[in-house]
Amino acid sequence: MGGFSRSRLERVTRSLEGYLEREEILGAVTRVFRHGVLAHQVTLGWQDRENLVPMQPDSIFRIMSMTKPVIAAAALTLVEEGTLRLDDPVDPWLPELADRQILLDPDGPLDGEVYPSLTPITLRDILTNRLGIGFHLGRVPYCAMTLDYNPGPLSYAQRNQGHPRKTLDLPPDEWMAEIGKLPWRYSPGEYWLYNTASDILGVLLARATGMDLAKFLQQRLFEPLGMRDTGFVVPAEKLDRFTVGYALDSTGQKIIAIDHPANSFYARPPIFPSGAAGLVSTADDYLKFGRMLLGKGKVDNTRILSRKAVELMTTDQLNSEQRAAAIGGPGFGSNQGYGFGVATINEQTQLGPGAGAYTWGGAYGTHWVADPGEDLVIVLLYQMMSGPQHISEDFNTLVYQAIDD
Template sequence: MRQLLERHVESGLVPGAVAVLARKGEVHVVATGRLAFEGVGSSTPMAGDTICRLGSMSKPIAAACAMTLVEDGTLRLDDPVDDLLPELAKMTVLTDPHGPLDDTVAAQRSITLRDLLTYTLGIGMVPAQPGTVPIADALDTLGSPSPDEWLGRLGRLPLVHQPGERWMYHTAADVTGVLIARATGMSFEDALRERICDPLGMKDTAFSVGGESMDRFATAYERDSAPSGAAIVEDTPDGRWSRPPTFESGGGGMVSTADDYLAFASALLAGGAHCGERVLSRPAVTLMTTDHLSAEQKAISGFWPGYFDAMGWGFGMSVRTRRTLLGPSVGSYGWPGFYGTAWYNDPAEELTTILMMQRAHFGDQTLPIWHDFWNAVYQAIDD
């Protein structure tokens, strides 16, 4: 593992990386490189407490927080969210997903919390070239205003598909964050801290980085390098995560550390508790990590044909349904993030694996770097 990570650092792909493997009570942390190629952080070693942008690895945390509200009776999985999210009540649905925004029919039913957690509310990312698909262009203009304004803008758009019909990525996690805030009467971040982060000791998991922790915040880089080969900075430590955001995005707005995320992952692997602190019941964790997509939904969903051939979707995370490579077993669950982060729990192997890097678009699990990483993890199992 160290040789693999050092190879990527020496190649100039990333300035540093940290991997965590935890199995049967043993925890191995492999860190190499620095927080930045040059400037602030270039002399600071990567470590388990290095603060990184999670990207979409925040989605499982948002889902877990929502489940705490189900467990205490504040929310129900199959109740409409209309009362708390009136902006999404009585929605319309596009007649043609690629057609004009005013060609719609009425939604056949209300959106539920289950729809939000399984990403089947009827709207989400629509990959398309600008100017080719009206709903994709409209979604790109939502921006990051206050949660109320954001949800109002979303509610004024039609759904792309009927609620419950098919999986659509990302937007559901942001809606879940607004729902949690309204259900608890506090900000989404405060709800996360009270229900997930503080009980598990996740002190560096938040939507921004405080000044006292800035020296542990890694620099993020663009996917592509300059013509000279030098990496291009995408976000510096004093950039957009250095101040509290107007919109706290459950879909990708959080920062954390490998150490913090290990506490969250360990709690799920242990059935909802870590170091004596329980945040969820074992049945709740089982429900979260069960594949909830039907064969019909998988056949018409995903970013490309066959996207769900070997995986399904639980609550805010993927679930492995077929083993095709040297990697996570059937029943494993977790998710990667935009900036080159990934986490998976493998209950069959009693294994948690986390990797943190900070390069845009490098969470894509089809990249060769990830095949090499999972090979390194799983060939090391020796029992």
């Protein structure tokens, strides 16, 4: 089915069972979709270990940074209708950022010498994380500072793990005012920096449409695609399907619960709907989104984007210098580029996705790949903050080694 060897595909199941037996994760749900059929799916382990609630096929997960491809696709719907242009300045919608000051030494102190930015911010800069503000793995002062300005769920997740970070849970306008006070590390368009651009994108979309971001995404994506369980909040009637969020304790040896459905951040409408990391979803819902992109903007009889928009979204937008500087950043590998909200696979270096595929993951343990060359979408969801290092790679390998056509 789907051009797979059934016996080889069972290696996926056995591998995930191994992760559960070793207690590296507590539960998982997967989908493998190829040549128009659901070829394999797994539901394993616990949705709530402490209360002995088993994982369900429709369990709801915090997808964290897998929000980014969703909001990028939503932004392109506004480009297609002429509300926004990729290369026009967005300053009219984001006046808080109009007087940005750039650090003369991007690796130096935050109170160092600055100069005014003469380069306008464009939608393309925001979609490609080349806004000039954001974080990258490293020890320079700017990296630590921008982590303190993560709003919403990422902020709470950091706090719940015991990190000495601020919980900057502010409404969008107040958050933007705080961002506007910060020095910028680079001018717009210069370098790839992670995360903050996607939260600013969410604010931009809400302001450009005059709609609440949740309602906008519901109208443009979730309702037409039938993504019934995707949003910024888990309603009370669905909390029995919401997974517990887990992490390793301070010793790195014991799995502990850090976010429980009964008192979760996601059990109420957020003060800041995060375009970077705010959504919850299910395996089936995210598979629908992945299938839409794999189908060049169309799934079944529903078109969300044009073929050309999806091709642009999934094409590497970085130059060689920007790619080299981004390597080692969150989720960024040496064979990758970056499109709009997705990492592009520029060459095949592993037994896994080939050139032309695209992907992005989430910090709570979520992963997906769409691979046009193989007519394939795969989804892996579990809930472990900063989970096993190689589980996504193993999942990719074991799916791809099972291809038999």
